Amino acid sequence: MSQLLLIEDDIELSNLLCEYLQSQNHTVSQAFDGGSGLAMAKADNFDVILLDIMLPKLDGFEVLKQLRQTHLTPVIMLTAKGDDFDRIFGLELGADDYISKPFNHRELLARINAITRRVEFVKQAEIAEIIEHNRVALNMAARTVHVNKAQLTLTGTEFAVLQLLMAQVGKVVTKETISQEVLGRRLAPFDRSIDMHVSNLRKKIAQYSDANCIQTMRGSGYVFLAQ
Amino acid sequence: MSQLLLIEDDIELSNLLCEYLQSQNHTVSQAFDGGSGLAMAKADNFDVILLDIMLPKLDGFEVLKQLRQTHLTPVIMLTAKGDDFDRIFGLELGADDYISKPFNHRELLARINAITRRVEFVKQAEIAEIIEHNRVALNMAARTVHVNKAQLTLTGTEFAVLQLLMAQVGKVVTKETISQEVLGRRLAPFDRSIDMHVSNLRKKIAQYSDANCIQTMRGSGYVFLAQ
DNA sequence: GCAGAACTTTACACACTCTTTACGTTCGCT
DNA sequence: AGCGAACGTAAAGAGTGTGTAAAGTTCTGC
Structure with missing residues (x-):
């Protein structure tokens, strides 16, 4: 990190x-x-x-x-x-x-x-603590996500993907970027991991929300919709 | 360098x-x-x-x-x-x-x-986040295109073609260039793909605009007209 | 060292996109 | 005006990307 x-x-x-x-x-x-x-x-x-x-x-x-x-x-x-x-x-x-x-x-x-580690404590207080869009609230410090006030149980990777998408709200994030930022490696051809994490994320968010907040941009990547 | x-x-x-x-x-x-x-x-x-x-x-x-x-x-x-x-x-x-x-x-x-490791003085992403000419607004980051404030639904290739033409607004872009930049291959004889993509683009833009913003330069290529 | 969680890979269905074909139209040239 | 080349576009099918269940693998905490 x-x-x-x-x-x-x-x-x-x-x-x-x-x-x-x-x-x-x-x-x-x-x-x-x-x-x-x-x-x-x-x-x-x-x-x-x-x-x-x-x-x-x-x-x-x-x-x-x-x-x-x-x-x-x-x-x-x-x-x-x-x-x-x-x-x-x-x-x-x-x-x-x-x-x-x-x-x-x-x-x-x-x-x-x-x-x-010794620098981290200071830093964490400074960075934006909570991102909220489209009734999805992501708390960096606590590493929790709430959808319509219900708390989700996400894995580390799912949280990281969501955080990346929400930080770039409204902008397309390529799978290549997600792979590098979240998984720390180049996106290999036929690698479907990102798709799976997004799929699982959507499933969990859909439990508490009707909004389709993670949109697919075919051939480009994914966007988290504002509002 | x-x-x-x-x-x-x-x-x-x-x-x-x-x-x-x-x-x-x-x-x-x-x-x-x-x-x-x-x-x-x-x-x-x-x-x-x-x-x-x-x-x-x-x-x-x-x-x-x-x-x-x-x-x-x-x-x-x-x-x-x-x-x-x-x-x-x-x-x-x-x-x-x-x-x-x-x-x-x-x-x-x-x-x-x-x-x-040589620093790029001009960050490409920052050069133009939004290109707008002739009531057509193209947003790079969000990969969206608005015509008279109505959003178009474009395919990846259509977006790429439009982006290329609008980045070179007022200048003729040859089909050869479009093919190489957008499709990543040489333009073959009798290859009509580019024509089709331009045709589809025009159709979609025409839904919301009367301006004929993509002009054909017979024998040379296409131009996106400024204003 | 084991069980369960997390992550990745595989597989297949499906929908969207791209290219090709075909034919009609327009344009520039003689 | 007539010709050929370039262009416009509808339609079809070939090709590609995505969604997701399920199986396989790796990681992790006890």
């Missing part, structure tokens, strides 16, 4: 890591050198930055140093060797954590979560 | 794409078969390779497989509708992205930029 920036010059490793993190519901942007990584880090507001030390031209330390002049975005350093020099130097420059290669994916994930 | 290699056997299609990408400040090299494409890919250091799957002799999959033995150059596969997608997903040959026809040029550009 976090916006991550992965700065790593090894494209294959980067893609692998990226895939894994996306499968864990994180959104990952990739940079393959220090310069563009720094630019992206400054341009967007990432939740956590994963920063490799060994980078061509601008190395990880330099990126961190320059970033810290203006930004406080949490940074996890990825070090090729686990020696103390890397660690201390990095932490002094303002890294929030470090992890040395080879590391396993779960460990990295745990560290990302550890960092984001 | 980027050094691109386009491996595509349809010479006319290749030239069209090439022209477009060059107009967007990319440098494009062309290969018209798998063998020479592979050789060029290995010889030069391209930023991104655009690789068609359907190629004579050495097909796209084979090119990618051989390229990946030595190179990590990012590859975007261009897939046609009838292509065997399973191989992309199953064999994990190492494509970085794929785009399935029909794709429009802007979408391809966005994917190239996504891979090269």
